[in-house]
Amino acid sequence: MDPYGKLPIVHGAAFDSLEDQHDDECLLGTITEILNDIREWAASPLGKCILWLKGMAGTGKSTISRTVARSLKDNNYLSASFFFKRGEGDRDSRLLASSSCDNTIRVWVSKTGILLQEFTSYSGQARPIAFSDDSQLLALGSRDNTVRLWSPVTGVLMQDLKGHSGRVTSVAFLPGGQLLVSASEDKTVRIWNPVTGTLDQPLEGHSGVVEQMWKLEGHLGWIEFIAFSPDGAHLVSVSGDGTVQLWNPATGARERRLLQALEAHSGSVVCVAFSPNGRLLASTSGDNVVWVWDLVQGDQRQLDSHSGSVSSLAFSPNSQRLVSGSGGGLLLWDLTKGHLQNTLRGHRGQVEAVAFSPNGRLLASASEDNIVRIWDSVKGIMQKRDTGHPNEVQYLAFSPGGRLLASASVDGTVGVWDPITGTLQRMYNVERFIIHIEFARKGLPIFTTSKTTCFIK
Structure with a gap:
């Protein structure tokens, strides 16, 4: 009997x-x-099929492996190279994880529906979540005023961060994973060091365990959400007091300085977006106006051709265009010239979500009419019209490679589409009100959050 026939197949593996x-x-x-x-081993027809590199951590095994793999490729050897770390999950796995108000987290195989793991999570209902860049840490903000760091692979609680005196409303990792920021109803933003290790491991510069943070105060109302600029140079916080505040989260310094308080909106800010180059910040509120702020020059411009309230914003990958969803239409702005480039119409309800594909060619929009539309962003022509959701669609996200588009509806369903053909690849039902959806930076995992922190990985 062929022993290789018993090996499991990882569909879609590189x-x-x-x-x-x-x-x-x-x-x-x-x-x-x-x-x-190693090169002699690779060139020898009598050499073993597998060569093991052994040694203590930090002795250069990974560096040697990358060097050898590059050499084999450059010399046209018939070979393949795979890289993995101890404790790291399958990079190509499609797992569905759900966190419920019964204090459990369940991990499923999305293709088969098999329950892989179930474990007790925390006390208090979790709401916001965020993955670190390498997807090795999952931060959960909870109603019991705490932020908890989990290993999404093993389900082990890595850190339990206490300090807020109100419900945690938002969490975000600094690009690179060096800092974790949380916002709360206590009107503060706190910056944590999410270094992996035991809970009693002291951090350099601190006098205690990993429960130290920097505290940023300045808002007069609840902080609704926070976000890092793509380059990690800025942290933006949005509050119910109608202000967007910009902070410097640089590491090393104890003093945290408020850079700017952007007070131009006449109502509560409902949406903000950073440009991919980190230079521009767009914000909107119920006043039908979009403000675009140049964080380098300190200039600002007003985009006011909207016929109704603006509920969604997205920058193009090259940071030169901005799309705003207003009423049933999409307004496409040329930021290099400062004028309205195109108006895309077709939706019969408020446009709730917009997203550019990674190459900027495609533009996806979702609306209260339950329809996801895919446009040619250059020609302004609608290419596909997808109707897989029975209810209003509120969130969209392209995969980093642009081959998949995820959509989330108010009815708790998540659709995964081929944006080129418009084909629905899979529909998930998480049975919770979803408040966020995105692909992880490493490319493969998708996760959604809800009031009970349901997410897909």
Whole structure:
């Protein structure tokens, strides 16, 4: 009997994951003896199929592996390279995880519906969540005023961060995962160090365990949500007091300085968006106006051609265009020239979500009419009209490669589409009111949050 026939098949797994490796390789002229031995093994027709590198952590095994993989590829060897770490989950897995008010987290195989894991999570209902860049940490903000850090692979509680005196309303990781920020109904933003390790491990510069934070105060109302700029240079906080405040979250300094208080809106701010280059910040409220702020020059401009309230914003990947959803239409702005480029009409209800594809060619929109529409953002022509949701669609997200589009509805359903063909790939029913959906930075996981923190990974 063929023993390979018993091996499980990982559908969609990459044949060669070398191109996903962006860390350093060996410097020229270093570790030459080991590299020569490995190259001789690779060139020998009598060599074993597998060669193991053993040694303590930090001795350079990963660096050697990347160097060898690059050498094999450059010399056209028939080979494939795969990289993984101890405790790291399957990078190509499609798992569905749900967190419920019964204090349990369940992890499912989305393709088969098999329950993989069930464990007790926390006391108090969780709401906002955020993944670290490498998807190795999952932060959950809770109604019991705490932020908890979990390993989404093992289900182990890594940190229990206490300090807020009100319900945690938003959490976000600094790009790179070096800092975690939380916002609360206590009108404060707190910055934490989410270093992995035991709960009693002290952080450098602190006098106690990992429960120290920097406290940013300045809002007069509840802080509704927070977000980092793509380059991590700025932190924006949005409050019910009608202000958007910009902070400097730089590491190392104890003093946290309020950079700007942007007070232009006449009502509560309902939506903000950073440009991918981190230079521009767009915000809107119920006053039918979009403000675009240049964070470098300090300038601002007003986009006021909307016929109704603006409920959604998105920058193009090159940061040169902005789309705003107003009423049943989409307004596409050329920010380099400062004028309205196009108006896209077709929805029969308020446009609740907009998203550009990673290459900027496609634009997706979702509305109260239950329909997801996909447009050619250059020509302004609607290409696809998808009607897989029975109720209002409020959230959209493209995968980093642009091959998938995820949509989330108020009825708790999440659709995954092929944006080119408009084909519905899969429909999930998380049975909770969803408040967020996005793809993780590493590319594969999707997660959604709800009032009971349902998410797909």
